[in-house]
Amino acid sequence: xxxxxxxxxxxxxxxxxxxxxxxxxxxxxxxxxxxxxxxxxxxxxxxxxxxxxxxxxxxxxxxxxxxxxxxxxxxxxxxxxxxxxxxxxxxxxxxxxxxxxxxxxxxxxxxxxxxxxxxxxxxxxxxxxxxxxxxxxxxxxxxxxxxxxxxxxxxxxxxxxxxxxxxxxxxxxxxxxxxxxxxxxxxxxxxxxxxxxxxxxxxxxxxxxxxxxxxxxxxxxxxxxxxxxxxxxxxxxxxxxxxxxxxxxxxxxxxxxxxxxxxxxxxxxxxxxxxxxxxxxxxxxxxxxxx
Amino acid sequence: xxxxxxxxxxxxxxxxxxxxxxxxxxxxxxxxxxxxxxxxxxxxxxxxxxxxxxxxxxxxxxxxxxxxxxxxxxxxxxxxxxxxxxxxxxxxxxxxxxxxxxxxxxxxxxxxxxxxxxxxxxxxxxxxxxxxxxxxxxxxxxxxxxxxxxxxx
Numbered sequence: 001x002x003x004x005x006x007x008x009x010x011x012x013x014x015x016x017x018x019x020x021x022x023x024x025x026x027x028x029x030x031x032x033x034x035x036x037x038x039x040x041x042x043x044x045x046x047x048x049x050x051x052x053x054x055x056x057x058x059x060x061x062x063x064x065x066x067x068x069x070x071x072x073x074x075x076x077x078x079x080x081x082x083x084x085x086x087x088x089x090x091x092x093x094x095x096x097x098x099x100x101x102x103x104x105x106x107x108x109x110x111x112x113x114x115x116x117x118x119x120x121x122x123x124x125x126x127x128x129x130x131x132x133x134x135x136x137x138x139x140x141x142x143x144x145x146x147x148x149x150x151x152x153x154x155x156x157x158x159x160x161x162x163x164x165x166x167x168x169x170x171x172x173x174x175x176x177x178x179x180x181x182x183x184x185x186x187x188x189x190x191x192x193x194x195x196x197x198x199x200x201x202x203x204x205x206x207x208x209x210x211x212x213x214x215x216x217x218x219x220x221x222x223x224x225x226x227x228x229x230x231x232x233x234x235x236x237x238x239x240x241x242x243x244x245x246x247x248x249x250x251x252x253x254x255x256x257x258x259x260x261x262x263x264x265x266x267x268x269x270x271x272x273x274x275x276x277x278x279x280x281x282x283x284x285x286x287x288x289x290x291x
Numbered sequence: 292x293x294x295x296x297x298x299x300x301x302x303x304x305x306x307x308x309x310x311x312x313x314x315x316x317x318x319x320x321x322x323x324x325x326x327x328x329x330x331x332x333x334x335x336x337x338x339x340x341x342x343x344x345x346x347x348x349x350x351x352x353x354x355x356x357x358x359x360x361x362x363x364x365x366x367x368x369x370x371x372x373x374x375x376x377x378x379x380x381x382x383x384x385x386x387x388x389x390x391x392x393x394x395x396x397x398x399x400x401x402x403x404x405x406x407x408x409x410x411x412x413x414x415x416x417x418x419x420x421x422x423x424x425x426x427x428x429x430x431x432x433x434x435x436x437x438x439x440x441x442x443x444x
Contacts (some may be wrong), residue, residue, distance in 0.1 A: 039320075042320060042321030042322070043319050043320070043321070045317050045321075045322055046317040046318060046319050046321075046322075046387055047319070049317060049378070049385060049387055050376075050387060053350065053376060053378060053387075056350075057350070145319045145320070145389070146424045146427055147424065150424075208348065209348045209349060209350050209378075209380075210347055210348065210349040210350070211349070211350050211351070212335060212336055212337050212349065212350070212351035212352070213336050213337055213351075213352070217336070217352070218350060218351070218352050218376075221352040221374070221376070222352070222376060225375075225376075225387075229319065232319065
């Protein structure tokens with residue numbers, strides 16, 4: 001056989017093997033996505049009600065009742081950047097890092113602290129010369145509500161101690177299966193006015209509730225819970241976005257491998273045909289010469 | 292209170308007339324239980340609190356403890372619940388808690404094992420971030436053990 005066919009054959013086998021891997025990863029990602037959507041779904045009834053209770057309470061009390069409601073001049077802010085631990089998910093991490101850097105540029109005159117959840121984001125931010133104040137070593141995918149509570153507690157205590165005057169989440173909002181967008185939301189200080197709008201048709205808004213132990217104490221319990229669920233759902237949304245991005249990236253890779261296989265197979269067939277033709281020519285011209 | 296997660300039981304005429312309660316338990320991991328009840332006892336911040344139909348609108352925080360639901364047929368359902376809140380409004384008792392374990396399903400052996408594991412972890416981890424997690428696990432295991440297999444009354 002002519003030179004080249006052997007190499008081509010090897011490349012075809014190689015591409016096929018890679019395709020097997022990308023196809024498997026695509027399937028794993030879509031399974032995980034399904035599970036995550038289920039998790040987000042089951043958290044929703046709880047989080048909606050917590051929001052509703054916060055809105056109802058916070059709307060009726062003075063903002064000095066809880067330090068978490070207190071707005072002050074922003075001299076420094078903490079930003080929790082949620083990214084992934086693993087690569088091979090398309091532009092997911094670069095997009096969220098770009099969003100974080102945009103934010104830093106926008107608020108250049110104030111101090112912007114960065115907290116990273118997910119190793120990829122931390123690595124990317126560092127490589128672009130940003131300092132990370134805190135990095136959470138947890139595996140994002142395995143985070144449970146209790147760990148999220150600890151992370152939230154860190155952010156809240158940074159806010160309460162006066163170290164930062166605002167706390168934001170930088171995460172990828174999962175709008176629909178086809179649309180995810182890097183998003184920034186400010187979670188601290190809590191602005192009750194922004195909550196009340198969320199359920200206007202609230203017939204019970206003006207009902208006089210008995211509040212035990214009292215509004216202040218209840219808010220003290222409720223507000224941290226509210227923040228936890230905010231962070232938790234931001235993480236769940238980010239994860240759903242991550243796996244969507246990964247599934248799409250792996251689908252593209254699988255399709256690209258298909259194209260590549262087609263081209264390589266054509267090339268291989270041509271080379272093989274060429275070598276056969278050459279051999280035939282040699283045989284016939286040899287026979288010719290013997291006449 | 293039109294809320295699409297509520298089942299048809301929530302609009303049961305007997306609930307609206309104030310003869311029964313509609314009770315729902317929600318956790319961050321998903322809804323645990325919902326149904327009609329004759330009375331509900333919850334571990335309120337000010338002590339255990341019994342709720343009967345036609346209760347005044349109320350919001351309260353909850354301690355880790357036992358939620359006791361008496362169903363209209365006389366059956367009882369008990370749940371070991373974590374920190375959370377309760378809202379009572381128009382005969383709807385809505386519990387928002389960190390966790391809720393039905394006492395019927397508690398496996399004593401498993402609960403004992405997880406208590407020991409949590410206690411051990413608390414001694415070894417020291418000041419790390421996992422302290423809070425171990426503590427929560429221990430509390431939960433202790434509560435489960437306390438109410439495991441209690442006879443139905």
